[in-house]
Amino acid sequence: MVTTNPKRILIADDNQSNVILLDRLLRQMGYETTPVYNGQAVIEAIETAEFDLVLLDVMMPDITGFTVLQWIRERYNLDQLPVILISALIEDENIIEGLELGANDYITKPIQVDILQRRVETQIKIKTSVDKHVYVEQQLKETTELQNRLMRIASHDLKNPLANIKLAITLLETDLQDNTILQLASEQTDRMENIIHEFLELELIKHNTMQVNLSPMTYQENLIGVIAAYEAAAAAKGITIQCDLSDEIIYADKNRLEQVLSNLVSNAVKYAALDTTISIWDSQEDDMLTFYVQNIGEAIKPEEMNKLFQPFSKMHTRPTGGEHSSGLGLWIVHQMMEAQHGEVGIDPDFKDGARFWVRLPLYQEELVAC
Template sequence: MNVEINPSEYKILIVDDVISNVLLLKVLLTNEKFNIVTANNGQQALEQVEKEKPDLVLLDVMMPDMSGFEVATKMKADSIMSEIPIIFLTALNSTADIVKGFQVGGNDFISKPFNKEELIIRVTHQISLVAAKRIIVAQTEELRRTIMGRDKLYSVIAHDLRSPMGSIKMVLNMLILNLPTQTIGDEMYELLTMANQTTEDVFSLLDNLLKWTKSQIGKLKVVYQDINLVEVIEGVSEIFNMVAGLKKIKIVLDISSDRVEVRADIDMIKTVIRNLISNAIKFSNEGTEIVISLTEEDSMAVVSVKDSGCGIDETNQKKLLHTDTHFSTFGTNNEEGSGLGLLLCKDFVVKNGGDLWFTSKEGEGSTFSFSVPLLQR
């Protein structure tokens, strides 16, 4: 990272018990427009670091009261001082001393007697690193604020749109149930059904978006409770019977037990199952089956949703479940997907102590599975 620096914005502390050395360094660095503060011994150096908060310390190794290595050790033990880079000034050139200097937290060495050009280059290099670090810290903070602002905005949008969309959804549901085809004709009934399905999808997307953003900004906490997973699966799949029926798809439950108890957040688990069934319907062909199974493996309950739909090709399988490469595609009836649902599922399952995975073969279908810890008695 090539950083342009303005020396007048940086302060350097020079520490040496030989006054002539201090004066020489002060003149050389003041000429370069750096701000200079000085100290003549180790104790004074620590006091100056605390008071002046320099950006760099030039520290003589050989001092009578406290060696430069001791000063460096004390600096590195202090949370505020530890970040300040140190260049040791030394007449010692043995490998052992250089190794010792780096071990106690030194960043560089300058040999006495000083070479002016070498001194300026080494000092400027350390100050450039300080400047680069500050830029990174500032950019990181700005990025964090931007992301938080974006997530809050998403949350507000999803929240404000969810309520009117919920009302439209209820109206369309009532119209479909109360207007037989013979009254309004096949064409109008089909349009109404299509509008109903679109509204359901938009409502589901807004619901996912709201939960996703709340989860990202840490406002969605896991509320653990003991739940019977069989009842949850039955309840959620029942809601989808009508939607599946519109595509002549049959939802089959392959569950041998009537009670599988887990410890998890019921709302999060319902959201995961709802998304997996919704996706299975979206990517299934008419007249096929979706099989939901529940098994126990080690200390985990495993729920699988298997469809015989269009499947996912190998290239896109690698992109799935990764935030940066996540993609969306169209269902078998051109139903639009947001790609957000699966990311939310993964997030929720991991938060509940489980995992989410899938197997898929293009043209044959997919099986999405997730695990959740069984209730330990």
């Protein structure tokens, strides 16, 4: 990020008197300075701190300024770290050599104060302008990437509700008396609308301005609609869903928590072996309540654990019923949990399938009141 902090200048000269005079002059101009007295010290300073300009004496005893300049240009271009060479060598070939090696400017000794001031100001202005340009380019790139990601996420998470609506309509054609099917279709439509709205807001997470409406609730009340949405898909694979949830109250955002649980249950059904059981339970740990979803199936490789919550990550595991997976679901879960001050993870010790968990704070009325 571009900052308005004082610019930092590294002064390198083996003559202590020159360093003292340059240091005093540059500080009077409003710059922060770091003085060093040999070439090795220049290299060490640049390796440990960031500078906006280097004033580099050519004739230093251990490593010459030309050699140090070569080292700098192997790592930084002229825009990233400008260098002004200062030297008593006034011959044209010396000046040309310095410029060819990558110096931004060349000042001869004895130094004329007004010339030094103008040339330092010029290099600092150029560096500041370049930094701003790079920053704006980076922000535009990140914004474009985020917009593309949001579109992919929205399309991914709309597929499950649409599939459930299609199934509900198919069942309606054979059983018009069952009003619960109509209700399921209505709920899934509402859910699609919520997902679209949420992912339009997701860009705000990047700037820490996303609105999250936290309120007291239980995992169980949020899970009812989720189970109803996926029990048909589970039954088609011979999968049973068993729940053992407490009445403990957590502090969460209802819509975002429902989306989290929906992704976890959807993945559990998608990757579970046929004719197995998905287990869902919660457990209190200090002032947090952890929700678990566990299926039986192919285990995730240890070396892939760190990629689980990254966007578009692809694992060796495959859905057991030929379902589609874009690699976005768990990244969505991670974003939603962060927005609610919660956590998400996987138990690396469970080897018979996958055991995912999300953790949220227990509701404490006195803390909310504060």
